[in-house]
Amino acid sequence: xxxxxxxxxxxxxxxxxxxxxxxxxxxxxxxxxxxxxxxxxxxxxxxxxxxxxxxxxxxxxxxxxxxxxxxxxxxxxxxxxxxxxxxxxxxxxxxx
Amino acid sequence: xxxxxxxxxxxxxxxxxxxxxxxxxxxxxxxxxxxxxxxxxxxxxxxxxxxxxxxxxxxxxxxxxxxxxxxxxxxxxxxxxxxxxxxxxxxxxxxxxxxxxxxxxxxxxxxxxxxxxxxxxxxxxxxxxxx
Numbered sequence: 247x248x249x250x251x252x253x254x255x256x257x258x259x260x261x262x263x264x265x266x267x268x269x270x271x272x273x274x275x276x277x278x279x280x281x282x283x284x285x286x287x288x289x290x291x292x293x294x295x296x297x298x299x300x301x302x303x304x305x306x307x308x309x310x311x312x313x314x315x316x317x318x319x320x321x322x323x324x325x326x327x328x329x330x331x332x333x334x335x336x337x338x339x340x341x342x
Numbered sequence: 343x344x345x346x347x348x349x350x351x352x353x354x355x356x357x358x359x360x361x362x363x364x365x366x367x368x369x370x371x372x373x374x375x376x377x378x379x380x381x382x383x384x385x386x387x388x389x390x391x392x393x394x395x396x397x398x399x400x401x402x403x404x405x406x407x408x409x410x411x412x413x414x415x416x417x418x419x420x421x422x423x424x425x426x427x428x429x430x431x432x433x434x435x436x437x438x439x440x441x442x443x444x445x446x447x448x449x450x451x452x453x454x455x456x457x458x459x460x461x462x463x464x465x466x467x468x469x470x471x472x473x
Contacts, residue, residue: 262365300456
């Protein structure tokens with residue numbers, strides 16, 4: 247497995263865990279009927295998990311790999327199909 | 343209650359991963375949005391054109407063309423060209439390329455996964471506000 251593909255494969259589950267923890271934090275903040283002790287314990291546990299998964303995400307982001315989008319996409323996809331449909335090299339950069 | 347329901351903004355999420363779609367459904371419903379989720383299927387475009395959501399959240403998936411093709415069509419067709427799109431991907435490099443080609447693909451905002459939910463919600467509110 248190429249390093250860029252590995253990065254992608256790792257990022258996908260990390261993203262799910264990262265987002266799910268945040269969704270749980272938001273739900274917890276709105277949840278009524280919990281004791282203060284239970285709420286604090288859950289908040290601490292979720293915060294610990296979030297820090298851990300963020301650290302993992304940072305490690306994945308720091309993995310060495312290609313910085314060339316064309317090379318990157320070609321490597322990941324086997325090239326032909328995606329490269330055909332990838333945007334051309336831009337002449338202008340715009341952000342709406 | 344009916345009026346409140348009607349006033350809710352509608353977010354349409356397109357992504358290839360069922361677990362991600364479930365997550366987005368949970369999130370947006372909790373945030374009082376109406377939400378529709380779909381995998382990349384042949385009738386995704388028709389669904390979006392018919393529903394006219396307020397914002398699209400679309401994933402550019404490494405190794406697949408469906409996101410690019412759908413984005414381009416949405417941008418080209420008059421029925422959907424006005425719907426703002428938040429483009430997300432696990433690949434910053436693909437996002438960079440999509441952003442550079444915004445005139446062709448019509449992306450309006452870009453977020454790399456994993457991301458903070460507040461960041462995404464802020465981007466969505468900006469897109470709704472500017473539409």
